Amino acid sequence: MPLTSVEKDLDALTMTITADFPVPVRRLWDAYVDPRQIERFWGPPGWPATFTRHDVFPGGYSNYYMTGPDGERSGGLWHFQAVDEGRSFTVRDGFAREDGSLNTDMPTMLMTFSFEETPGGSRVVSVTTFPSLEELEQLIEMGMEEGTKEAMGQMDDVLADLQSFAADLPASLQLIGDTQARVTRVIRGTVEQVWRAHHEPELVKQWLKGPDGWVMTVADVAQNVGDRYRQEWTREDGSDGFGFEGELIESASPHREVTTEAMIGMPGEPTRNELTLTPVEGGTLLSIVITYPDADTRQMILDTGMVEGMETSYARLEREVLGAVSA
Known part of the structure; x- marks a missing residue:
């Protein structure tokens, strides 16, 4: 005790x-x-x-x-x-x-x-x-x-x-209630470095690519509350392609921001994504709380391998962006 x-x-x-x-x-x-x-x-x-x-x-x-x-x-x-x-x-x-x-x-x-x-x-x-x-x-x-x-x-x-x-664990998922999910990971870098990597288009394109074989072609970043953002990807050979867009609705640099997110061209309500960066031993704890329109939508999106794709990107962020900054 x-x-x-x-x-x-x-x-x-x-x-x-x-x-x-x-x-x-x-x-x-x-x-x-x-x-x-x-x-x-x-x-x-x-x-x-x-x-x-x-x-x-x-x-x-x-x-x-x-x-x-x-x-x-x-x-x-x-x-x-x-x-x-x-x-x-x-x-x-x-x-x-x-x-x-x-x-x-x-x-x-x-x-x-x-x-x-x-x-x-x-x-x-x-x-x-x-x-x-x-x-x-x-x-x-x-x-x-x-x-x-x-x-x-x-x-x-x-x-x-x-x-x-432990700081070397991959991205983890926790379900909250019926419609929310929290994804967390410790990123080996400072809060300022991780925030910058999320907000400078050329840096974003280097790591936010998901599985190998894809490239990020559009990284329009929202800088001010009320601005809209847009992200697009294609395979390396130019085939296929998809994207997301949304609005920045809250920002407290370099610790927190809240955005909406919807797949381009798809009907339905957007998700609400709350990003928080917190300094911890070993780096920065990145936490994203995602609120979905309903439980079925949450399950459908998680079943796409979303968390695994996020982990691939976060590992690339450490290796190719923050590793270069620290070198």
Whole structure:
């Protein structure tokens, strides 16, 4: 059990939780900033968490929900106020409605997580500041303290699981709900390098080619919100061909962007693609949350070998673009 202490200061309206772990600070930090990892311990036993958004940069947001034994849900929303890479982050923490928006009928809190090295490994100290004594007592009565203790009791297994989150793993797929999919991969390069490789047309053409034998002929990149983009490919001999187009609807360089995507000439609703880049040990964690019109469309597209094609491109990005930059 990693929990060291829980202290409540009624005068300062704070609750401070300290936990120690036999791992380096970087390993502990990454467990919090990687959505695949934090959702394995953030919810208490019986209430696993699912993070549909996790943008660890100043101004970023995280959306998550915890699912109970009978399928009931409790949603949460973080707004990142400050991030000191590898050392601390502060969020405005609140309850979320079903659509992910802030539930203004419930209290919001300020939470600061600090990470430090210890003789035996590392320590995380979380300080939650409540808006009033009444709201502190309300949330404690709702089980916040016990739920946090139980949740942190799951962290040892997550931190010990190095294999599932190693930097040399290929792109992985996780289904979220009925209509979403999250593809993640650690790219060996900085956040700035990976962002640039996604936004400079000549670089994009070098790596975003999918399986061997194809070339990217059009890489029109959207630079500003509201701009449209277009991507086209053909076989090396010029036969066949397909493409995608869409609109840039949100951008926070170099950490996050949201686009729509539809196959050129095909009817139907576009997907919504949310790209997030987060620095982690070994490089940059690239995470794409894709929202499909329905479950059947999601399955149809995944059955095309989409994730395998993405992995081929990401491996080429490391080898032919970022490898050249680092040389």
